[in-house]
Amino acid sequence: MAGPKYPGFDTLALHAGQSPDPATGSRAVPIYQTTSFVFRDTEHAASLFNMERAGHVYSRISNPTVAVLEERIAALEGGVGAIATASGQAALHLAIATLMDAGSHIVASGSLYGGSHNLLAYTLKRFGIETTFVTPRKLEDWQRAVRPNTRLLFGETLGNPGLDVLDIPAVAEIAHRAKVPLLVDATFTTPYLQQPFKLGADLLYHSATKFLGGHGTAIGGVLVDAGRFDWEASGKFATLTEAYAGFHNMDFEEESGTRAFLLRARREGLRDFGACMAPMTAFQILQGVETLHLRMPRHVEATRKVVQFLAAHPAVAKVIYPELADHPDHALAKRLLPLGAGAVFSFEIRGGRPAGKAFIESLRIFSHLANVGDAKSLVIHPATTTHYRMSDEDLKKAGITAGTVRLSIGLEDPQDLIDDLDRALRASQK
Amino acid sequence: MKLQVDGRAVFAYTANHPLDASRRTVVFIHGAGLDHSWFGLQSRYFGYHGWNVLALDLPGHGRSEGPPLTTVPAMADWLVRVLDAAKAAKAALVGHSLGTLVAVDCAARHAVRVERIALIATAYPMKVSDAFLDAAKRNEYTAFDMHTIWGHAPRVPLGGNPNPGMWMYGDTQARLERLAPGVLYSDLKAANDYVFAGSVKCPAFFILGKRDMMTPPRAAQTLQEQIPGAQTVLIDTAGHSLMAEAPDAVLDALVQFLARNSDPGS
Numbered sequence: 001m002a003g004p005k006y007p008g009f010d011t012l013a014l015h016a017g018q019s020p021d022p023a024t025g026s027r028a029v030p031i032y033q034t035t036s037f038v039f040r041d042t043e044h045a046a047s048l049f050n051m052e053r054a055g056h057v058y059s060r061i062s063n064p065t066v067a068v069l070e071e072r073i074a075a076l077e078g079g080v081g082a083i084a085t086a087s088g089q090a091a092l093h094l095a096i097a098t099l100m101d102a103g104s105h106i107v108a109s110g111s112l113y114g115g116s117h118n119l120l121a122y123t124l125k126r127f128g129i130e131t132t133f134v135t136p137r138k139l140e141d142w143q144r145a146v147r148p149n150t151r152l153l154f155g156e157t158l159g160n161p162g163l164d165v166l167d168i169p170a171v172a173e174i175a176h177r178a179k180v181p182l183l184v185d186a187t188f189t190t191p192y193l194q195q196p197f198k199l200g201a202d203l204l205y206h207s208a209t210k211f212l213g214g215h216g217t218a219i220g221g222v223l224v225d226a227g228r229f230d231w232e233a234s235g236k237f238a239t240l241t242e243a244y245a246g247f248h249n250m251d252f253e254e255e256s257g258t259r260a261f262l263l264r265a266r267r268e269g270l271r272d273f274g275a276c277m278a279p280m281t282a283f284q285i286l287q288g289v290e291t292l293h294l295r296m297p298r299h300v301e302a303t304r305k306v307v308q309f310l311a312a313h314p315a316v317a318k319v320i321y322p323e324l325a326d327h328p329d330h331a332l333a334k335r336l337l338p339l340g341a342g343a344v345f346s347f348e349i350r351g352g353r354p355a356g357k358a359f360i361e362s363l364r365i366f367s368h369l370a371n372v373g374d375a376k377s378l379v380i381h382p383a384t385t386t387h388y389r390m391s392d393e394d395l396k397k398a399g400i401t402a403g404t405v406r407l408s409i410g411l412e413d414p415q416d417l418i419d420d421l422d423r424a425l426r427a428s429q430k
Numbered sequence: 431m432k433l434q435v436d437g438r439a440v441f442a443y444t445a446n447h448p449l450d451a452s453r454r455t456v457v458f459i460h461g462a463g464l465d466h467s468w469f470g471l472q473s474r475y476f477g478y479h480g481w482n483v484l485a486l487d488l489p490g491h492g493r494s495e496g497p498p499l500t501t502v503p504a505m506a507d508w509l510v511r512v513l514d515a516a517k518a519a520k521a522a523l524v525g526h527s528l529g530t531l532v533a534v535d536c537a538a539r540h541a542v543r544v545e546r547i548a549l550i551a552t553a554y555p556m557k558v559s560d561a562f563l564d565a566a567k568r569n570e571y572t573a574f575d576m577h578t579i580w581g582h583a584p585r586v587p588l589g590g591n592p593n594p595g596m597w598m599y600g601d602t603q604a605r606l607e608r609l610a611p612g613v614l615y616s617d618l619k620a621a622n623d624y625v626f627a628g629s630v631k632c633p634a635f636f637i638l639g640k641r642d643m644m645t646p647p648r649a650a651q652t653l654q655e656q657i658p659g660a661q662t663v664l665i666d667t668a669g670h671s672l673m674a675e676a677p678d679a680v681l682d683a684l685v686q687f688l689a690r691n692s693d694p695g696s
Contacts, residue, residue, distance in 0.1 A: 052475035070595035227604030
């Protein structure tokens with residue numbers, strides 16, 4: 001026997017999850033644009049419904065095109081499996097709703113995407129789930145915030161927009177000491193730049209809308225489970241370890257061990273909340289995933305050039321990027337993100353809000369919109385857009401000021417981007 | 431359900447049904463380093479189709495207390511004590527890999543307790559490579575890599591999982607990472623050292639994967655020749671992890687062999 005060898009990342013990005021279509025021989029992933037799947041007979045139907053056979057019943061629960069994306073992302077992340085959702089926010093909600101009930105508590109990084117902050121700070125609170133926000137790099141704050149009813153620790157691999165690097169090994173250790181999992185939003189890093197499960201995270205999700213899709217064409221999310229967290233040993237997750245009346249009194253952990261979380265998330269979360277991904281969306285995101293290993297190095301390479309340019313520009317007060325020596329997480333980034341700290345970063349323009357306005361309106365190549373991770377370069381002013389519902393205090397905690405501008409560096413010629421920024425910066429200072 | 435055997439807790443998945451003395455019993459015995467849920471779909475089916483199901487965690491695996499048993503005959507004897515604890519006079523045994531040797535040994539030495547045996551991915555002798563044994567003995571992750579990669583058909587990492595959204599390699603790795611140190615080595619050594627000296631008289635059925643790298647179909651030939659009348663189903667696309675790689679084909683074969691008592695074909 002030859003020695004064991006796993007396929008490389010690039011190969012998995014192109015092949016994992018899909019064999020050529022057995023019906024037609026189609027090499028590309030077919031788009032199974034169907035709501036439902038014909039049963040062979042009544043016995044087959046009953047077996048599928050009762051989870052005695054593998055297969056598809058209804059596209060809200062699973063779909064062959066969507067399943068290719070799910071398996072491919074699970075392969076790239078090193079998880080046991082994945083569930084694709086209608087958006088990244090749907091993935092976050094699915095994770096939380098699968099793990100806990102009213103009366104539970106979450107400890108979360110204070111440096112989150114505004115939408116995630118809203119969900120935790122306001123919306124889930126209405127349903128009896130409270131969140132304590134902490135400064136992500138203050139490990140003692142994570143520890144101090146844990147309560148007996150805490151069920152989850154949560155942060156972004158790279159905080160938004162301050163680019164706080166989450167110390168996944170350290171925060172995971174705190175989580176595991178408290179017998180709860182660590183969930184990370186890995187959108188900014190993608191599995192190409194960092195594989196959080198190898199660092200100790202238990203669950204992760206992506207807004208697949210961003211770098212995974214990579215072309216700004218489809219909204220989607222993917223929730224992935226490492227399968228390493230022992231729900232039974234924790235004793236804190238009744239949703240996974242006790243009989244569930246909504247599915248023949250199934251004890252998900254007893255039924256499936258490593259797959260318990262995903263089983264409940266699919267069989268309850270997708271069934272009841274219904275935030276599934278459409279097959280066409282999965283196909284579009286798969287097109288992006290197939291070139292992730294080519295695009296991410298290029299995104300990072302261009303980002304480094306732009307960062308260097310901005311750091312030396314007189315109209316720029318500060319550039320916030322973990323690869324710069326003055327970033328508070330510089331050493332951590334070198335350790336946890338050796339392939340690069342992503343392609344989204346912030347800087348502070350001199351002249352405050354008026355300068356920011358003039359800068360954004362003078363750009364020609366950068367598009368002013370609320371997204372990141374597109375093949376095209378993007379710009380936004382967080383204080384008035386993505387994070388506008390946050391209080392001044394919360395904004396400060398997240399490292400956002402009136403002059404903060406966030407860039408997402410695309411795949412254009414880096415020199416063209418630098419020229420565009422230079423022109424707009426000069427315009428901003430007039 | 432939890433049973434007490436030798437003063438230790440034994441976990442048996444019953445598909446959420448209480449044991450019923452009027453029903454036939456089928457016992458599922460997992461392979462090296464794994465647990466009862468490796469038979470997830472198949473064991474659930476039988477539990478909901480009129481059978482008593484005991485999908486076991488061997489000692490030191492899953493939810494059963496350790497330590498692991500170190501020889502196949504010890505596992506077979508333990509299995510009989512499990513049947514005693516469950517008040518099952520006789521059972522059909524379904525084994526996978528190491529579990530097939532337990533089923534064979536039990537059928538040979540405790541014939542009155544065994545109705546029939548189904549052997550999924552088997553070989554005799556079940557020789558484990560020195561590299562695999564050595565890595566497992568040292569508790570090196572390489573042993574998990576070998577288990578994962580050789581434990582699936584070559585197409586698995588490049589193809590789709592019949593179970594939507596699941597990544598078979600990742601699932602195997604996650605299961606192995608939950609093992610206590612030394613358990614995988616103990617299992618592999620038990621399989622490697624096993625010597626079959628008896629004879630099996632009950633009906634036997636082989637379910638083999640054509641792409642199996644750990645126990646290729648030709649390695650089952652010696653055992654097939656020693657069990658007169660044994661039937662075989664060869665699943666074209668599957669490797670060693672047949673229950674995950676070809677769940678419906680395995681279930682259909684088991685249904686034919688166990689539930690209908692008819693000739694499963696060859």
